[in-house]
Amino acid sequence: MVVLVNPGHTLTGAGSGAVGVLNESKEARDIANIVIRELNKHGVKTILDKVDKAASQAECLNRIVAMANRSDIDYFVSIHFNSSSNKSAHGTEVYTYKGRQFTDALEVCDFISKEGFRNRGVKDGTGLYVIRRTNAKSMLIEVCFVGGQDAATYKKQKEDVGKAIARALWNNVQKVEEDKKNKEEGKKDMLNKLVVYKGDVDANIAVLVAEKHNCMIVKDSVYEKIKSTIEVKELIRVGGLEADTNRYATAKNAIEKYL
Numbered sequence: 001m002v003v004l005v006n007p008g009h010t011l012t013g014a015g016s017g018a019v020g021v022l023n024e025s026k027e028a029r030d031i032a033n034i035v036i037r038e039l040n041k042h043g044v045k046t047i048l049d050k051v052d053k054a055a056s057q058a059e060c061l062n063r064i065v066a067m068a069n070r071s072d073i074d075y076f077v078s079i080h081f082n083s084s085s086n087k088s089a090h091g092t093e094v095y096t097y098k099g100r101q102f103t104d105a106l107e108v109c110d111f112i113s114k115e116g117f118r119n120r121g122v123k124d125g126t127g128l129y130v131i132r133r134t135n136a137k138s139m140l141i142e143v144c145f146v147g148g149q150d151a152a153t154y155k156k157q158k159e160d161v162g163k164a165i166a167r168a169l170w171n172n173v174q175k176v177e178e179d180k181k182n183k184e185e186g187k188k189d190m191l192n193k194l195v196v197y198k199g200d201v202d203a204n205i206a207v208l209v210a211e212k213h214n215c216m217i218v219k220d221s222v223y224e225k226i227k228s229t230i231e232v233k234e235l236i237r238v239g240g241l242e243a244d245t246n247r248y249a250t251a252k253n254a255i256e257k258y259l
């Protein structure tokens with residue numbers, strides 16, 4: 001799992017971000033660094049995709065997307081700060097392709113809002129260049145507004161805001177890895193019961209046991225070869241146990257225990 005983290009905008013000049021009490025370009029870079037540090041701590045690989053200087057905003061966006069699509073990534077995460085002519089606008093929001101309500105996107109909103117911001121929810125980001133043009137799953141985070149009540153809260157909570165984003169992403173990465181693991185394990189055939197018999201002389205009694213328990217039967221030497229590909233809840237051994245000193249003892253033990 002590789003997460004590409006993109007602090008939005010150039011640092012200065014053409015394509016640079018909003019400036020209010022906070023400077024979007026600078027804060028996006030600080031948050032990106034915290035997110036990368038925290039993800040790396042959890043063993044998640046990251047790529048930093050940033051363009052500090054460009055001739056135009058279009059060039060900046062092109063280069064960000066080109067790098068994302070050149071890299072083998074599972075997730076494109078762009079970090080931004082919001083601005084509005086309405087000074088009372090506040091809160092955190094996330095944009096996804098077609099506004100898909102991914103759990104991790106919802107959690108980014110939820111976890112950031114717990115640091116003291118209004119949760120504005122997950123919105124349709126199809127109109128945003130970096131969302132529309134990147135091949136990987138993508139999200140654009142508007143952490144909070146660069147002015148108004150958000151700026152003061154952000155200054156106090158900055159470190160925790162970065163950690164909150166990383167935590168939401170990390171939760172998802174874990175789920176993806178677990179799903180992968182479960183799928184691999186799911187390839188094993190699951191058997192409720194299986195009768196395994198030792199010698200040819202034990203076969204007859206083993207057949208009776210298998211019939212009674214309505215399960216399959218296999219010779220011990222075969223079982224040894226296939227056991228890594230199957231999973232058995234209850235293994236019934238006929239022969240080969242300590243009490244099975246000869247074929248009669250084996251039969252007696254099997255009848256007493258299983259028939």
Ligand SMILES: [Zn+2]
Binds near residue numbers: 008009018024080081
């Ligand atoms: Zn922005």
